[in-house]
Amino acid sequence: MLFNAETLFSVLHLLIPTAHASPARRPPAAKPLPPSKIPGTGEFSTPAIGDGKDGKVAYHKSCGLDIPTRAAWEMGQGKVFAEWWDVQWLGYLNDGNYKSLPLYLRDNFAPDAPPSTMACDGIGSCTIGSCLNLDKRLSIHDRQMAYYAFEQLATIAHYSEAQKQATISATNYQLGNMKANVEMFTSSKYIEHKLVDRMRQEAAAISAVTAIALVATGLMGATPLLGEAGVLGGSLGRVGVHVGQKTLNRVGTTNQVATLLSNSFIGLSGFAKSIREDPNLGQDLTQLMSLSWNKLAHEATDSIASDLADIMTGANNTQGQALPQLIKSGEFIEADPQIYMELSEIIEMYYQAAMINSLWKFERAYILDTNALNGNCHNDYRGASQVRVCLDEYPGHTYWLFSIDQSEEDDRQKNDQALVHGPIGYRNFFERKSSDMHNLSKEDIVRSSLWIDANNFEDKVNAEKLDLMLLMRSMLDANKYLGEVPGAFSVPICRNPGGEAISSVWEKKGRNYPCKCGEVPWKQKHYDPRNDRTRKFLERSGFKYSEDWEDYCSDHNSCHGEDSINWNFTPGPGGKKIPKKLKHPFKSCTDANKHGIGSPHKDYKAMKRGRGLEETTWQDVQRAQLELWAQQLEQRQAKQHRQREEYLEYLSAPESRL
Structure with a gap:
């Protein structure tokens, strides 16, 4: 991969689809008109460089x-090629017999190549086959330059x-x-029979477009931003600490290829609007x-081919860019x-990350x-290690x-609030083979969620509102590693310094809800609007629709509202109503x-809930037993840890030394 950043960004701009792509195929572009005046076309006599003896x-x-x-x-x-190219480009523009530059070059410099060559349309051939097909009547210089072209x-x-x-x-x-x-990642059987707010339906529908747009962001995030009009430059070395190293390794060591592969995806973001x-x-x-x-696959295929x-x-x-800007950039483009x-x-x-992130919106993960x-x-043994x-x-x-999640919301058979647990399917991130x-x-x-x-950036990673340059600048300015898929996960975060909202999982006892978020003490007597x-x-988690959240925080975490402040939440389109009691902050x-x-071993039962399976296999029984033993060991360790801390605290107290 032998581009510099500016060159590859130019390549990508050449491949970028229309900013507001629609499902309909766009008509082919017209050939540019020639300039009114053609500059002089001097002959070049620079000999080919090198004789093969220098190695x-x-x-x-x-x-x-x-x-x-x-x-x-x-x-x-x-440099010699750039001058030669100008002459051929002008010749092509002034020849009304051709609407394809590759075909023009083939007929003028490789007439012995088969007629099926140099279609360069994504279906047919885009090669003359061999340099032996170059016109031997031409000068060595012209043949050499045509070979490069x-x-x-x-x-x-x-x-x-x-x-x-x-x-x-x-x-x-x-x-x-x-x-x-x-x-695997939702209570799908439940959701299909419940009223789901349209915002989450839309998020699921456009998750594919969001994913493909974030591919562009992730790849282009490897390239530092310099200059005007989005021109990129620099090296991968600096950003390799912040952007997923696996991603960078896969695209090699050149910024240009990363940019080339990105811009063709950016225009697809407009497709989200139609969905x-x-x-x-x-x-x-x-x-x-x-x-x-x-x-999306259909649209992407058509868009890339049209580009x-x-x-x-x-x-x-x-x-406003064209092929000559890429060809004359001074960089040699090499295939990978x-x-x-x-x-x-x-x-x-x-795809996987954006899809799971979208599905977890239905589960109210946080x-x-x-x-x-x-x-x-x-x-830290205050909660389950899982x-x-x-x-x-x-x-x-x-x-x-x-x-x-919503599976226990509005449960008329019980006057109780939903249990706290790990997001459905989260165990797959550490129990399945990593390659899966x-x-x-x-x-x-x-990491991705913290960055968002x-x-x-909650709206900035939405495919319809993707602000590529803003995301890239943030990636470059980051002083922390952003993980392998920056932006793909945007799980809502509740900052709870004291850890009072840490909860037992899958149990009624020991439940704590995220009742207060921010740099605010749990028991602070006065409301702090600044923090x-x-x-x-x-709003981000969807708990503004949750009657359980307000009920549990009020009744079981003994939270008291600040009645002087009204939240006045606005319900989303087609969604559930805002609970009447959810009016004031705590x-x-x-x-x-x-x-x-x-x-935590009950996670396995929950994972089956989505699949609607009635039976528990012997493997699940065995796994649950192992999990139970591990849980008991962890509980003993946590108890020993607390006892040790209490003993050390007792020894350090002044009265213990009397």
């Missing part, structure tokens, strides 16, 4: 030409085709696993997401035979951000993955229920 420039004996390589290009051929065009077509096929492959793979994934405005969004999650994923056709015609893209497989992996990884017990997350997440870059914090989850982890979930929350972030959390919560770790 750097490869020489093709049969053709008597240098093989197009970076070494020869950087020794001067690149054909190789550059072939490489651009190579990346476009790899991108298209990788998108199709990744989408088909996701479609094949859609039913299993929906069942979002569909009045027939269904409540069958599998069908809803499958249809949107399938539509390539436009480029080879010589037409400007929506940014691994790019198809590498890009497929990246797209699948973002992250509790607490100060670590004694400053040590790994020894839902605990420790990040090396935040040693003083312990993060907890919780969910209070594209090597994503609980830590990736938290800290920068208020309270509870409203933001309720200024003080006097109780934090004592709790253990609860019953």
